[in-house]
Amino acid sequence: MIDQSRSRLSHHDVWRRWKEDGDSDAKKQLIEHYLPLVDYVSSRMAVGLPKNVSKDDLVSNGSMGLIDAIEKFDYQRGLQFETYASWRIRGSIIDGLRQGDWVPRSVRDKAKKMEDAYAVLEQRHLRSATDEEICDYLNISNKDFQQMLQEVAVATICSLEEPIREEESETRLSLLVDEKALNPEFKVHETYLKDSLAQGIEKLTAKERTVVSLFYYEDLSLSEIAEVMSLSPSRISQLHSKAILRLRAALTKQKDQLLQK
Template sequence: MSDPEIIEEPTKEDLEETITEEITRIETCKVEKEPKRDYSSDDLEVFKIYLNEISKYPVLTREQEGELSRGIEKGDKDSKDTMIKCNLRLVVSIAKKYINRGMNLVDLVEEGNIGLLKAVEKFDYTKGFKFSTYATWWIRQAIERAIINQCRMVRIPVHMSENISKVLKTQNELQQKMGREPTIHELSTATKMPLSTLKKVFDAIKQDTSLDMPVGGDESSTLHEFIADDEKYLDPYLKIENSSKKDIIFKWLTFLSDNEKTIIIRRYGLSGNDPETLESIGNDLGITRERVRQIEKRVLSKMRNLLATKKISLEELL
């Protein structure tokens, strides 16, 4: 019997660092249209207490998630409360990605918690997905909608708002059905929207996760590579779910050249840092952005073929 899958959660030290970052950022928000909200030392202290409290809740195993989900299905309030509390750190981890988009971290966390509540209510444990994978979409959606509605950084026409609603709904339905993010082509087919329209929709809602959707026949490239050179690759919350998968990755890395190893480690944040863009890696290595992309594609193709013999999906590891 294999060990329970453990998700890499932000530590208590990470949460304390978040507080420091937010204190220095509150007065210097980059978005001029952000509604003013002043924070006293008491407000910040309350938020710090909140972060310290949620750091005490354990990460749930699949078995525990299933048990709690069955309780929620029967209307057990304690099960619902436990599922929520044990995933509050996930909200903080995701909310940090949206700082400097017109809302401070406290508000982002509040909005993300609304998405978490929705995820708890709609989660179907019988489909075999981890709750955190499912909840991430709802949390991001809640935060992104709040940024649009509250800060009005982008003035969205009525027809575009309708397209956004359609895309978000379809994307969620496909993700629940397939157990993964749909490819850009699958989403295009399901919504009957051309790729050019989908690009405009993603630009409007600033949805980084959608820019990471796989494209192309072998699905080894992503949409963000075709949109903007400086688009930051969003750090996935679920990078490596258990030690056996981590062992596979690092054993595989030993067979790569120094350049190949550097590119893969930095592109996917395997050293614990945020994933980096093709351009930033290329600049450091003295090669072009396109050359980095080619090397990454070639290495991932090799890895995909190797894993196929073990009946393991590359997407399960990275």
């Protein structure tokens, strides 16, 4: 494993030996050095997933993502590898879960119905839809609504963590501006998307905004957020699900508007 005490120059040299000389030992060193990142990301993503999803499977898929990140990363651009690799690891885990059909079609259908309900009602009232309004729209009881939130939690846990572009670390959540991007059409689209997401976040309830901030920006797990907010983990999961459904509805609306232009 790469010694943590090595200078940045030494670490840069390991990348050079791998990228420019094709040194397999250097690649092995990089993999061993960043393996703890796989365990960290896997542990965070395991929160809220069904019990039948094996942590070992998450780590296995995540490791493939790490290797892919090491193979594709351009160390000369001066970017933070940990950030780039985290999204590649998450993406690899998500791909593995999808291939394993980890979310039943019935749950996906429920998530889509709820997302559509938020989109329609919030467009109609120009404000955040209440739980009661969602229940009326879907013609279900509040108890059934709460149950649906619990069921779709696993379908919303990763929805904003997917990269916008294949070889970049930007996600729908971060929407970081790539100063080296030369495509004006993409930049316009990204600006609209960022504005839409910002407007969607403003429409969230105070608790939903807090959950989104702590989970995606402060990097806390759902269980840690539950302790911070003095709420049960299930309640935090529900707040997260509602927030993501609202944001997905906002982004879908923005996408439809762009396609019409």
